[in-house]
Amino acid sequence: MDAFAAVSDPTRRLVLDLLYRRERTAGELGGAFPSVSQPGMSRHLRVLRESGLVRVRKEGRRRVYALRSEGLAPLDAWISKYRGFWETELDSLEAHLDARQRAAAEKRP
Amino acid sequence: MDAFAAVSDPTRRLVLDLLYRRERTAGELGGAFPSVSQPGMSRHLRVLRESGLVRVRKEGRRRVYALRSEGLAPLDAWISKYRGFWETELDSLEAHLDARQRAAAEKRP
């Protein structure tokens, strides 16, 4: 599963958000989501691992997960192409004007 | 379907990439993907519409699709939190050094 698909799941995004602040053990992460069973979280973590978004290290019998934000680089690279598109008024403003024109045109044709 | 899920599909990303350059009719977009049937493309376009990533206008019997890049803003907002994490050497360089240290430590303990 690629980074795009990995991040398309809300739970996994929240996991990454937790890891952004600090490392956490699998147990801590699981505990943060009461709606998800232990194996469920384990599978989410596996997906995040295999798509390169987190790294693990063993610490006794715990697994400590940490963010590996470079994994998001491909995603960011793709989006960066579009960024600035909506920051310049080039399409949002244009769309707004189009809508106004169309609305006006429908009122008095 | 939210923007994250919409963009998690490779075909839909390619469609957006095509629309980045210019507007296209549904037919043009379909023709660009021989592996996808006409209704298939129509459904992809529907998803992109409903997640706010494209807008349509009717032009005769054609539907002209255009990028609505503001739809990507939530996605970009989420990622931007992580950007700079791998740009500052704060984790990639650190991880690299950690790895070197660990490797060295294992060679002569």
Add this chain to the structure above:
DNA sequence: CGCAGACATAACCGGCAGAATATTTATGCT
């Protein structure tokens, strides 16, 4: 050694996403 804790994997299930075929709607053309 043997037990308990932490986590991963296996097996299974329900639902939904994606693809194909068939049909419908709307528009242009003669």
Add this chain to the structure above:
DNA sequence: AGCATAAATATTCTGCCGGTTATGTCTGCG
């Protein structure tokens, strides 16, 4: 009006994803 074209929707089928229960593996500890 009648036909062809463009594109959307309906229907069906299949495969994968997320969740659960059950089980396995490894580690720390008495």
